[in-house]
Amino acid sequence: MTFTQSLAAAAQKNDSLLCVGLDPDPARFPAHLQGRPDAILQFCAAIVDATADLACAFKPQIAYFAARRAEDQLEALIAHIHERHPGIPVILDAKRGDIGSTAEQYAVEAFERFQADAVTVNPYMGHDSIEPWLAWPDKGVILLCRTSNPGGSDLQFLDVGGPGIQERLYERVARLACDWNSSGQIGLVVGATFPAEIARVRQIVGDMPLLVPGIGAQGGDIEATVTAGRAPAASALVINSSRAILYAGQDEHFAAAARRVAEETRIAINRYR
Amino acid sequence: MTFTQSLAAAAQKNDSLLCVGLDPDPARFPAHLQGRPDAILQFCAAIVDATADLACAFKPQIAYFAARRAEDQLEALIAHIHERHPGIPVILDAKRGDIGSTAEQYAVEAFERFQADAVTVNPYMGHDSIEPWLAWPDKGVILLCRTSNPGGSDLQFLDVGGPGIQERLYERVARLACDWNSSGQIGLVVGATFPAEIARVRQIVGDMPLLVPGIGAQGGDIEATVTAGRAPAASALVINSSRAILYAGQDEHFAAAARRVAEETRIAINRYR
Numbered sequence: 001m002t003f004t005q006s007l008a009a010a011a012q013k014n015d016s017l018l019c020v021g022l023d024p025d026p027a028r029f030p031a032h033l034q035g036r037p038d039a040i041l042q043f044c045a046a047i048v049d050a051t052a053d054l055a056c057a058f059k060p061q062i063a064y065f066a067a068r069r070a071e072d073q074l075e076a077l078i079a080h081i082h083e084r085h086p087g088i089p090v091i092l093d094a095k096r097g098d099i100g101s102t103a104e105q106y107a108v109e110a111f112e113r114f115q116a117d118a119v120t121v122n123p124y125m126g127h128d129s130i131e132p133w134l135a136w137p138d139k140g141v142i143l144l145c146r147t148s149n150p151g152g153s154d155l156q157f158l159d160v161g162g163p164g165i166q167e168r169l170y171e172r173v174a175r176l177a178c179d180w181n182s183s184g185q186i187g188l189v190v191g192a193t194f195p196a197e198i199a200r201v202r203q204i205v206g207d208m209p210l211l212v213p214g215i216g217a218q219g220g221d222i223e224a225t226v227t228a229g230r231a232p233a234a235s236a237l238v239i240n241s242s243r244a245i246l247y248a249g250q251d252e253h254f255a256a257a258a259r260r261v262a263e264e265t266r267i268a269i270n271r272y273r
Numbered sequence: 274m275t276f277t278q279s280l281a282a283a284a285q286k287n288d289s290l291l292c293v294g295l296d297p298d299p300a301r302f303p304a305h306l307q308g309r310p311d312a313i314l315q316f317c318a319a320i321v322d323a324t325a326d327l328a329c330a331f332k333p334q335i336a337y338f339a340a341r342r343a344e345d346q347l348e349a350l351i352a353h354i355h356e357r358h359p360g361i362p363v364i365l366d367a368k369r370g371d372i373g374s375t376a377e378q379y380a381v382e383a384f385e386r387f388q389a390d391a392v393t394v395n396p397y398m399g400h401d402s403i404e405p406w407l408a409w410p411d412k413g414v415i416l417l418c419r420t421s422n423p424g425g426s427d428l429q430f431l432d433v434g435g436p437g438i439q440e441r442l443y444e445r446v447a448r449l450a451c452d453w454n455s456s457g458q459i460g461l462v463v464g465a466t467f468p469a470e471i472a473r474v475r476q477i478v479g480d481m482p483l484l485v486p487g488i489g490a491q492g493g494d495i496e497a498t499v500t501a502g503r504a505p506a507a508s509a510l511v512i513n514s515s516r517a518i519l520y521a522g523q524d525e526h527f528a529a530a531a532r533r534v535a536e537e538t539r540i541a542i543n544r545y546r
Contacts, residue, residue: 023374061378063376066378067378071344095371096336097370101298109336109340113339124396124417125417125422127423147399150399151401152399154400154449155445155449156397156399158431169433172428
């Protein structure tokens with residue numbers, strides 16, 4: 001099964017476009033987990049188990065693990081998801097980007113070591129920084145296109161269209177992503193704070209999966225996001241929420257609190273599909 | 274001492290603009306190291322010890338370590354460089370790039386966990402993806418500007434200048450890097466296969482450090498690179514060679530072979546300074 005197929009299957013089975021982002025910050029963990037050597041794994045696995053029937057994907061953010069020498073916990077977490085919740089794809093949020101031989105090493109890291117089903121990749125170095133990832137035909141490669149942070153416009157909003165034609169850099173990335181996507185493995189990251197730009201990207205890329213962070217703690221509006229990004233394919237829209245779910249509760253019932261927020265978010269998204 | 278100062282001091286002490294890139298590929302290691310659990314560390318430390326008096330910096334490429342669960346060997350390698358060859362800065366080639374809170378985690382990974390003196394960063398997400406790195410005032414942040422791979426032109430060579438003004442995206446990145454560099458911590462990656470573009474970047478950024486990969490195995494011409502990139506500041510130009518040095522020899526004398534190529538490269542660079 002390819003990444004796109006498993007994403008579509010999970011979205012249909014759980015009637016959900018919600019991706020639960022796993023950005024584990026130990027400073028925000030409930031007291032009973034503080035100081036445990038496997039606290040990151042325990043926290044994330046509890047969130048996963050509480051939300052797996054409400055999500056179409058999980059998205060661990062590797063930086064939170066790498067900063068704490070916790071790659072082993074990331075490996076164990078992804079293995080846990082595959083074993084306990086088979087069929088829910090894992091998107092490794094790593095935003096890697098490098099040329100040929102080095103990109104191959106990063107792909108080994110993401111797909112073989114961590115057993116991710118898809119990975120986020122930075123497009124700044126162009127097509128031959130993307131190709132090595134596509135050598136794993138059942139894996140997904142989700143390129144940064146338009147990010148929702150204030151500095152996202154510094155490069156992504158520049159006009160690259162030439163005389164008389166307006167084309168923003170993020171639009172060009174969307175167009176190139178279509179050119180590079182003969183194998184159907186590519187998706188795009190498009191931030192939720194710019195619904196008009198989600199709509200523009202959707203117009204360019206057809207049914208290509210769009211991963212939209214920025215819901216919840218980052219303040220993106222759900223109705224506008226879903227309306228702008230929806231498409232017929234069940235795998236076409238993945239809406240990520242991380243902190244609003246992870247840190248919904250502060251005590252030993254944190255996983256139940258996370259489940260409540262995940263369920264509310266799933267329902268809010270479905271209202272506009 | 275800041276990164277720029279230690280780079281200048283090492284360049285002067287060793288009369289060298291050469292950065293030795295550490296991209297350890299176990300398949301290319303000499304037979305006597307094959308199969309050792311610490312082969313990556315042993316190989317890289319031998320290269321480091323054989324070339325430390327010829328280099329102004331070392332640049333480990335993290336992907337080669339991460340693909341093989343060898344973060345511990347990367348930590349040990351950088352500790353080895355700091356202990357045995359104090360004063361030679363370590364540039365962690367990681368090409369990270371993410372927003373605020375996640376960028377902070379990546380900075381902890383690079384600067385605290387791995388004790389790197391500088392790191393390579395992708396500018397696609399803009400100024401607030403750079404700022405968190407600058408919170409470590411003695412560390413360097415080297416942004417991708419113009420890369421030497423064929424796909425480098427897909428985005429970096431696009432004209433973003435607006436009506437009547439030609440400005441390539443990589444030129445804009447160079448200009449933005451100057452705006453973002455009030456603390457003097459920023460450098461740029463500019464590939465060696467485009468000497469005219471190195472010269473153009475130099476013109477934009479003044480004395481800012483330029484890290485130039487692509488010499489040696491990647492075929493960049495040393496005379497053209499040095500002529501285009503040189504500047505009065507001793508820290509302004511850092512020319513990286515990885516595979517041509519690392520794999521100069523195939524047997525147990527590999528470190529001596531690496532030293533010979535490093536020495537030749539150092540001399541070839543110095544001819545045109």
